[in-house]
Amino acid sequence: MSSTASQDLLPPDLLARLERMELVSRKVFRGRLKGERRSKRKGQSVEFADFRNYVPGDDLRFVDWNLYARLDRLFLKLFLEEEDLHVYFLIDASPSMDFGEPTKFFAAQQIAAALAFVGLCRGDRVRFEFLGAKNLTSPVLRGRSQMWRMTEFIQSVAPTEIYNLTDAVKRFCMRHTGKGIAILISDLMDKSGYESALRLLVGRQMDIFVLHMLSPSEIEPDIVGDLKLVDCEDHDEAEISVSPALLKKYQATLATFIDQAKRFCAQRSITYLLTRSNQSTQVLVGQYLRERGLVR
Numbered sequence: 001m002s003s004t005a006s007q008d009l010l011p012p013d014l015l016a017r018l019e020r021m022e023l024v025s026r027k028v029f030r031g032r033l034k035g036e037r038r039s040k041r042k043g044q045s046v047e048f049a050d051f052r053n054y055v056p057g058d059d060l061r062f063v064d065w066n067l068y069a070r071l072d073r074l075f076l077k078l079f080l081e082e083e084d085l086h087v088y089f090l091i092d093a094s095p096s097m098d099f100g101e102p103t104k105f106f107a108a109q110q111i112a113a114a115l116a117f118v119g120l121c122r123g124d125r126v127r128f129e130f131l132g133a134k135n136l137t138s139p140v141l142r143g144r145s146q147m148w149r150m151t152e153f154i155q156s157v158a159p160t161e162i163y164n165l166t167d168a169v170k171r172f173c174m175r176h177t178g179k180g181i182a183i184l185i186s187d188l189m190d191k192s193g194y195e196s197a198l199r200l201l202v203g204r205q206m207d208i209f210v211l212h213m214l215s216p217s218e219i220e221p222d223i224v225g226d227l228k229l230v231d232c233e234d235h236d237e238a239e240i241s242v243s244p245a246l247l248k249k250y251q252a253t254l255a256t257f258i259d260q261a262k263r264f265c266a267q268r269s270i271t272y273l274l275t276r277s278n279q280s281t282q283v284l285v286g287q288y289l290r291e292r293g294l295v296r
Helices: 003-009 012-018 065-073 102-120 145-156 165-175 195-205 244-267 281-291
Strands: 036-052 077-082 088-092 125-131 181-186 207-213 223-228 238-240 271-276
Touching: 003 102, 003 125, 012 088, 012 102, 012 223, 012 281, 065 077, 088 102, 088 165, 102 125, 102 145, 102 181, 102 207, 102 281, 125 145, 125 165, 125 244, 165 195, 165 271, 195 207, 195 244, 207 244, 244 271
Parallel strands: 088 125, 088 181, 181 207, 207 271
Antiparallel strands: 036 077, 223 238
């Protein structure tokens, strides 16, 4: 993979900002390896957190003997434990994502790469799953030295596979038993619905973020005249005559679709964010996702 291709995905000025960020989980997960983030759990580290009373069976190495000499009571020193986090990126690779300028799929690749780089810099375990008929899965990546391997894998996938979102998420859940952050980047345009897929992730007790990716031309279509519309996935056809009334009805239908997705996520403690494919990744990650608590 050329360095130019990597820079297109993660420009140097963006990397400089991402290095100072950190992915945040609203839930406490037990990491498998030591990382660079502070856990809400107490454990063994070099940074003091608090005291608690000694209980028979506690490790005597953590008794504060100076405090015992003054108070004649045993207290245990507690430290902030550092842990790593498992971050899963579930990226919609259906043909409908290959739309817009830039395409929704490229925007999804760029956002996922940016957030993954943040995780790699903090020692988190990062994994990509491109949702499709086969669910292309990356190896577990950890450490900033894996950035080139990450971008190479991301750019090797194209949005060509027609699939059912629920089935794809079910395959993901069956293959991966770890808990952590799950970031779904999709246009949610599945005729069978997205609700069952999200319920599966909720059932895994993961910290879930949904980035609803739409193209500006889907949000505000600029079309006129008599047209034949062909579904890029199942090839359904519909002939329409575009009029102001039809466009108004389309806008209302789209607004309802977005509102339903937003309410569905809010009722299940899923963080929802509507984003446009032409939106700056730097603004999206550095501002909107920071405000919603995914990064800090």
